[in-house]
Amino acid sequence: MKSMQHVLLTLCVALLASLMVACAALPISSTDSTGAAQSDDSQASESAPSEGPRMGGVVIGFVSSDPKNFDPAAIAGWDQGVIAPNLLEGLFRLSPDGREIEPAIAESFAVSDDGTIWTFHLRQGAKFHNGREITADDFKYSFERVLNPATRSPKAWMLSIVVGAQAFQEGAADEVSGIRTLDSHTLEITLAEPLAPFKSMLASINLAVVPREEVEKWGEDFGQNVVSAGPFSLGDWNLNQDVTLNAFDDYWNGRPYLDAVQFRFIQDENTRIVELDAERLDIAWVPPAHWQRFSADPVFKEKLGWAETFHTDFLAVNLDKEPFGANPKLRQAVRYALDLDAVIASLQGRATVAQGVLPPGLLGFDEGAMLHYPTNLETAKALMAEAGFADGVPGSFEVILPPWGNLIKLLEIYQANLKEIGIAIEIRPTEFGPYMEALESGNYSLAWMYRVTDYADPDGFYYPLMHSDNLGSGGNYARYANANVDANIATARATVDDAERAKLYQAVDAQFAEDLPYIPLTHNIYVDVSRPRVQNYVPSPMDTHMFHRVWLAE
């Protein structure tokens, strides 16, 4: 009895001691795993050139929460969007790096000269995960399903420009007259007016094709039993735990190299790193606290995945409110005063300075053509004087923002910058609902805000933010209205020629730089790290992780 007690006591002490030394042990263990990883890597680089992509294996990735539902008509969340492009596919798809729109089930397409009639020729032999060949009827069914109000799809608006969509939604017609099947593999869509970004909308996961028989078989449970046409099909799904996608052998563009990809649901960012170190996770987002370690590590620094996301942070100015709304010089002064380099340094370099609303990588982005606002206190003060506020702006002004912890720290930097030119701002974190309501109703004067796009096209930024049709709740929260800008954005929407569109957007940018209804801040950079065995993986600027061409070096 007594010796037993001693053994157990010793165990307790040992446990405690191991906890105490854990901190001290950390650097040792990390060099250990580096050493191991290094040898992995050297093997991989020796074998890689001769063997090329290797078939087989399972990559383990992450999202933070269970996506719950993969019904293309229902998807609106981040966790869903990361995974879904591996499962779902429609007429077009995004390239793995997210920068190109590639033909998918549509092998080719043609647009009529007036830009309203789009004809798609579907691939022969492209199949659903259940083995049935995809026909034009399936697209007609899938698109009408998204438009049907009973489906409650948040993305029905993507198709609202199709002729007959409204009549269908209001119940006046039982089909959408603008979606026609010319034969089993030819689909014709007629738009009420030309819309250049329609192509990128068709590449959205929300407009993926689904087979009617499976939707009807599963009913409300279709979201957990999705059948579509992407390179992977839905496999085991353990609620709140993980979901596995299996390689789809009959994918039109060739089977994925991997046998499967598993996404684990891990919300805690430290846990993900521990899992990566324990070699039970292949990819993890790099939290700020771990940045130094991974960026200095000789192996892992080569395995950092960067994506300049289609994401812009800015300060929205309510143009209806004095004094900032009435005075472009004052808004320019604000921009000159902001020390964006300091902000980016505090983000560990994981952002770039924004000169406009459009993030780099999208059509029409031309850094050379943009007006630059370098940080310059002298210029800022001169502009303040020109605006009639040589001694600063009296009073203090609330900046509303969603209540996200990191954000407040950034706003504090801006607050200090603006104080130097005599502008006092108050940081006012606001719950997301009331925050959005303030933006929509115009009951604010300054707001921190960000914008991402549902479709990889500049229109997703310019049209909602700056066209006067969208004033207020449509997304133009600054209440900006300029006839030239409206005309240019509208013409660009209707122009199919890319070079011409780019020019139109650059004209919008020039006007924007003068008026500055939104004060651009930064574009985000997403950084993750993967284990050395993962090959050919790139994160995308649209926050998707594509695994079709990823392979494992073992």
Next chain:
Amino acid sequence: MLRYIIRRLLLFIPILIGLVTMLFVLLHILPGDPARLMAGPFANPDVVETIRQEMGFDRPIWIQYLDNLRRLALGDFGRSYQSRRPILADLIEVFPKTVQLALAAEVTSSLIGIWLGVIAAARRNGWADRLIMTIAALNLSFPLFWLALMLQIVFAVSLRLLPPSGYGAGFDRFVILPAITLALPSLGLLARITRAALIEVINEDYIRTARAKGLQGTLIMRRHILPNALIPIVTTIGADFVRLLGGIPMIEIIFAWPGIGKYAYDALVFRDLPALQASVMILAVAVSAVNLVVDILYAFINPRIRYV
């Protein structure tokens, strides 16, 4: 006794109605519109309005409330706003996993905690007592997330003995780290309570009598001291189990444990009222059930306690 139990069970009903009402009011006072969350960020206001109508959020609040109560009374938890799946199916999957983790943690902390307390009391003011009480004090002051991270680093990364997070069916190795993290703080508390309770009994006259008639030390401990000190210990275990059920969401998040805590957290973030209220109801029933079991145990431990 049976009548007492039935009465206690009937008390669950008003508790649950009160709880559902409170949740409903809270979720409607709290900013955040489920229709907007379903529509995604920057959704078109028309879309939000359509969803609001389809989901019946445009009806008067009191009608929504009564409708909600009526459905619950019929045993219909509804479908999750997020997954559109029946909530009952979700709960059947997630709740047992939380019970599994809570039981593993509570059994660990009770066994080790009581045992440490007994040693400390038996050798009070000796070195073992001091050591145990020091460990107990340290345990109480560790933040859980730190403890979790240290255990992960030591046992999963450095030693590669255990998986750092995740879930495996049954009582396998996945449960060990989260259970220890949950057990360690209560282990210290239990050791202290046990020690105090035992020392109080040890100072009683009948223990001196037992010693005087020459009974062996371990026998006195087992026959006379422990049974008489059990009431505060059982109370503490009950209260601790309740604390554990409440503290579990954080541990489930850190260890990616697919239980009801993480499920309820996601539901709260998404303003998924049906999923949230069902999770909270189950947890409330669990807490009331634990309290009931503790009360019934009192009667077994101390035959002088009678329930009518």
